[in-house]
Amino acid sequence: MLTYFLCLILFCVGLYAVLRKRNIIKMIIGIVICEYAINLFLILFGYRMNGRSPLYSPNQEITSMVDPLPQALAMTAIVISLATTALLVGIALRIYEKYGTFDITKINKLKG
Amino acid sequence: MQFIPLLIILPLGAAFFISLAGKNKDTVCDIFSTVITFSLFALSLFFIFTAKTYPGTLVYKVGGGGLPGGIVLVLDGLSIFMLTIINFIAFIINIFSINYMNRFSAKYKFYTLFMLMVGGMNGVVITGDIFNLFVFYEVASIASYALVAFGTEKEELEASLKYTIIGVVGSLCILLAIAFLYAYTSSLNMADISLSLAQNNLNSVVIFISVLFIAGFGIKSAIVPFHAWLPDAHPAAPAPISAMLSGIFIKSLGIYTLCRIFYNVFGMSSGLSHLFMFLGALSIIAGGLLALGQSDIKRLLGYSSISQVGYIILGLGIGSPLAITGALFHLFNHSVFKSLLFLNAGAIEYATGTRNLEQLGGLRTKMPVTSASSLTAAMSISGIPPFAGFFSKLLIIAACIKSGYIGYGILAIIGAIFTISYLLKFQKYTFFGQLKEMNKNIREVPIFMKFSMVTLSLICIFGALAIMPKAAGYFLKPAQESLTRTIKYADLTTQVLYEK
Amino acid sequence: MNQNNGMSLIIKTITRLLIGFILLYGIYIVLHGHISPGGGFAGGFIIALSYILFMLAFGKEEILKRVPEGMISFLESLGALMFLAIAVLGFFGGYFFSNWLPKGIPFKLLSAGTIPVSNVALALLEVSLGLFGIFLVLVLLKFTPPKKEK
Numbered sequence: 065m066l067t068y069f070l071c072l073i074l075f076c077v078g079l080y081a082v083l084r085k086r087n088i089i090k091m092i093i094g095i096v097i098c099e100y101a102i103n104l105f106l107i108l109f110g111y112r113m114n115g116r117s118p119l120y121s122p123n124q125e126i127t128s129m130v131d132p133l134p135q136a137l138a139m140t141a142i143v144i145s146l147a148t149t150a151l152l153v154g155i156a157l158r159i160y161e162k163y164g165t166f167d168i169t170k171i172n173k174l175k176g
Numbered sequence: 177m178q179f180i181p182l183l184i185i186l187p188l189g190a191a192f193f194i195s196l197a198g199k200n201k202d203t204v205c206d207i208f209s210t211v212i213t214f215s216l217f218a219l220s221l222f223f224i225f226t227a228k229t230y231p232g233t234l235v236y237k238v239g240g241g242g243l244p245g246g247i248v249l250v251l252d253g254l255s256i257f258m259l260t261i262i263n264f265i266a267f268i269i270n271i272f273s274i275n276y277m278n279r280f281s282a283k284y285k286f287y288t289l290f291m292l293m294v295g296g297m298n299g300v301v302i303t304g305d306i307f308n309l310f311v312f313y314e315v316a317s318i319a320s321y322a323l324v325a326f327g328t329e330k331e332e333l334e335a336s337l338k339y340t341i342i343g344v345v346g347s348l349c350i351l352l353a354i355a356f357l358y359a360y361t362s363s364l365n366m367a368d369i370s371l372s373l374a375q376n377n378l379n380s381v382v383i384f385i386s387v388l389f390i391a392g393f394g395i396k397s398a399i400v401p402f403h404a405w406l407p408d409a410h411p412a413a414p415a416p417i418s419a420m421l422s423g424i425f426i427k428s429l430g431i432y433t434l435c436r437i438f439y440n441v442f443g444m445s446s447g448l449s450h451l452f453m454f455l456g457a458l459s460i461i462a463g464g465l466l467a468l469g470q471s472d473i474k475r476l477l478g479y480s481s482i483s484q485v486g487y488i489i490l491g492l493g494i495g496s497p498l499a500i501t502g503a504l505f506h507l508f509n510h511s512v513f514k515s516l517l518f519l520n521a522g523a524i525e526y527a528t529g530t531r532n533l534e535q536l537g538g539l540r541t542k543m544p545v546t547s548a549s550s551l552t553a554a555m556s557i558s559g560i561p562p563f564a565g566f567f568s569k570l571l572i573i574a575a576c577i578k579s580g581y582i583g584y585g586i587l588a589i590i591g592a593i594f595t596i597s598y599l600l601k602f603q604k605y606t607f608f609g610q611l612k613e614m615n616k617n618i619r620e621v622p623i624f625m626k627f628s629m630v631t632l633s634l635i636c637i638f639g640a641l642a643i644m645p646k647a648a649g650y651f652l653k654p655a656q657e658s659l660t661r662t663i664k665y666a667d668l669t670t671q672v673l674y675e676k
Numbered sequence: 677m678n679q680n681n682g683m684s685l686i687i688k689t690i691t692r693l694l695i696g697f698i699l700l701y702g703i704y705i706v707l708h709g710h711i712s713p714g715g716g717f718a719g720g721f722i723i724a725l726s727y728i729l730f731m732l733a734f735g736k737e738e739i740l741k742r743v744p745e746g747m748i749s750f751l752e753s754l755g756a757l758m759f760l761a762i763a764v765l766g767f768f769g770g771y772f773f774s775n776w777l778p779k780g781i782p783f784k785l786l787s788a789g790t791i792p793v794s795n796v797a798l799a800l801l802e803v804s805l806g807l808f809g810i811f812l813v814l815v816l817l818k819f820t821p822p823k824k825e826k
Contacts, residue, residue: 075352082345091341098348102355109359119712134358137307141351143717144314148344150810151321155337157817162330171334174408189760196753199746 067108074101088156088166092149099145103138110134180236180249183219183259183302186212187295191288198284206274209287213270213294217263223256224650233658235304248365250304252665253654257504258301258432260651261511262424266294269423272519272628273416275621276526280414286326293319293420297428306354306441307364313350313429317343317396320425324413335412339405346395346402353388356381367666370441374663378445386448389437397430399489400459403482407466410478411531415522418474422481423515427507431488440658440665444495452493457587459486464594471533473521473606476598477514483591484510484557490588491572494579501656502571505643509564512639513553516632520550523625524606527618533602538611542618545626547607549633554603556636558596564639683733691733698726702799709795716795720803727808736815745816748809755801762794 078101081094110131118132156166163171190212198205227234234251251259270290277283296316303309321343325336358364360381361372373382395402406426410418438444463483470476488510491503523546524539525531540547556563559570569592576585620626642651658665705712706719731739 079345082341088337095341095344095348098345102348102351105352106355106358109355117713133364134355137355137358139717140307140311144311147318148314148340148347151318152337152340152344154810154814155325155333155340157814158325158328159333159337161817162333171337173331174334174412185760185764189757189764192753192756192760196750196757 071101071105086167086169088168092152096149103141106134106138179219180234180251183216183298184295186216187291187298191291191295194284195288202283205284205287209291210270213267217267220259220263223251224260227251227256247308248304249302251302253658255301257651257655258428261508262297262428265424265511265515268628268631269416269419271624274624276416276522276625289319289323301428301432304366305364306366310350310354314347316429317347320421323417324409326414332412335408339409342395342405346392349388350392353385353392356385366441370663370666373442386442393430393434397426398482398485399455400462406482407475407478411472411474415518415525419515419518422518423511427511435492435659439662443663449493449495452489453584456486456490456493457584459483460591461587464591467598473531473533476602477517477521481514487572490584494575496575496579497656497660498571499575500659501652502568502575504652504655506568506572509568509639512632512635513556516549516553516629519629520546523621526621533605536606537609540607543620545620545629549629552633552636554599558599559592564636567640567643687733691729695726695730699723702726706795706799710791716798717803720799723799723804724807728811748805751801752805752809755797758797759794762790762797
């Protein structure tokens with residue numbers, strides 16, 4: 065019970081970084097922490113009591129396994145978050161090239 | 177029946193193929209992508225007529241896998257309705273961007289990302305499995321984040337950064353909600369989830385999941401507390417992408433998913449209805465007020481999008497069949513005329529090079545086609561009688577008053593007054609008035625842009641025919657029925673799955 | 677090898693010894709994707725890491741002499757198209773994406789239908805070159821220093 069609660073606290077830590085930090089790179093790191101927290105939460109929910117890893121072996125007696133479906137979901141979510149992080153880092157590099165700073169309070173040409 | 181996966185295979189295959197072989201051949205890319213979008217549109221028309229002879233819902237099992245653990249593609253009335261709108265507008269915008277994107281150098285990259293976005297949107301609308309919905313949602317979102325930053329100037333990068341970060345936070349909320357939903361019901365198929373949720377009552381886990389879904393999908397559909405990315409992303413994107421974003425993207429990824437999750441999977445309770453109505457009315461008034469003071473054409477049209485989406489959410493919140501028909505018809509109308517208005521803004525920018533209202537004026541004599549189609553769109557969006565927009569707004573306001581919510585009806589009428597006033601401002605400052613000195617030598621836009629604008633304005637004029645009883649039986653009535661039968665969606669799907 | 681490109685001599689020697697092992701480990705994870713954990717994405721990451729290690733140790737001119745940039749983008753799209761083609765060929769088995777090759781004896785290397793073929797197409801051509809392409813583009817950005825404007 066406590067482990068699930070800690071996952072949500074990790075999500076809130078990442079969300080705090082996105083909301084309150086002024087550097088773009090720190091916001092990107094906050095988003096990545098949020099994604100780690102959600103993947104961890106997904107995998108923790110697949111646990112069954114006295115289960116072993118969900119693989120068949122040729123010569124062994126298997127009584128119960130943990131749930132393999134959240135592991136596939138977490139794998140897909142990791143790949144999607146990789147693509148998003150790559151795009152964000154590319155945009156951040158180009159912004160540094162044009163504006164000269166990573167500070168979001170100084171990148172405010174669009175108003176109104 | 178076997179043609180259903182073609183709706184996803186064709187755009188994805190075209191995207192990979194164009195990125196492979198399209199490096200310096202612009203005309204080949206143009207022709208190829210136009211052929212692909214036209215065939216997608218023809219396929220969706222084919223599905224309208226096929227689904228009438230079938231029991232009304234087409235179900236396809238990907239890989240032959242059945243109900244536990246397999247992915248199914250479900251085409252019921254609402255999906256076919258959204259598919260037709262998405263593919264038609266994508267085809268028209270593809271024709272427009274043949275001429276418009278000549279000023280950017282890497283046209284094949286544009287077509288790759290465009291095809292990925294269309295493929296992602298088609299996938300979101302077809303699928304019947306909630307994690308598959310998330311995967312296609314992310315594919316379309318990432319393509320749109322890259323497309324908004326396509327020009328890589330200063331303002332475009334800043335707008336894209338804002339849009340990306342807000343959009344990614346929304347996706348994270350959705351993923352967390354899907355994780356909780358899987359943990360609560362241990363199934364990923366939408367029909368199966370609705371069967372499990374119908375047996376338990378409304379307890380705090382379901383309320384938490386609903387709030388996370390409203391936050392996540394509300395960010396993508398630009399309802400008022402979550403609208404902050406829209407007025408920056410729209411002026412910065414190139415004109416066909418602004419038309420695509422405001423015309424079909426926020427509807428297929430935001431409003432369709434809200435409908436599907438809250439009507440068919442969770443079941444609409446009275447608290448949710450009141451929340452939708454409140455958010456819708458707030459969007460109407462806030463979008464309308466903020467649009468009055470803008471001097472950039474596309475920013476004004478962006479705030480107008482927020483206002484019109486408020487009408488759709490208000491109609492969906494009321495919940496009676498009349499209101500749902502009005503909301504869906506307003507969704508169709510808004511895709512058509514908002515895309516047309518954004519394409520006009522793109523044509524003005526192509527001809528004169530500026531988007532500022534104070535530097536334009538009197539363009540009616542030099543650009544007759546653009547000005548006529550823009551006047552048609554403006555009259556339709558304001559709700560002037562023979563055009564299509566009048567009927568959809570009338571249905572929503574009539575359903576408001578019929579269900580007894582007089583206050584919301586009055587707010588909707590005030591929103592209509594705001595709509596007329598900012599559109600009058602747009603028309604007067606660009607097309608009527610005196611021609612300025614620097615705009616003396618402009619010419620009309622090239623032929624493909626003219627063709628797209630004329631086609632969309634014809635649909636604006638004759639779109640009211642879609643609500644006549646015989647035509648509505650094909651197009652609007654199946655969509656409305658698939659929402660009003662709320663949780664019985666699961667019965668229809670599992671019956672088809674178990675009998676095969 | 678030019679002494680001025682890339683990193684110091686110690687790193688270059690160790691990299692020359694290690695790259696073969698990292699590549700072999702990645703290929704092992706890809707090929708055994710249906711028997712043990714791993715599969716396309718995880719193996720593809722590891723193969724991409726070996727390319728990135730080569731580029732970090734020896735400098736970007738060395739790797740651009742062997743594999744030009746246009747070829748990386750071409751092969752990556754080709755890998756994605758091959759994966760889609762394998763899925764479309766599933767129409768022969770009745771449904772899109774179905775598993776239509778003969779499934780042999782379990783736990784052998786050539787069993788489980790189309791899964792090893794799609795693992796190889798994904799990992800070898802798409803994921804590894806995709807990650808390496810992202811890294812290359814971020815490194816090759818022509819960085820004009822920003823003018824400080826007040």
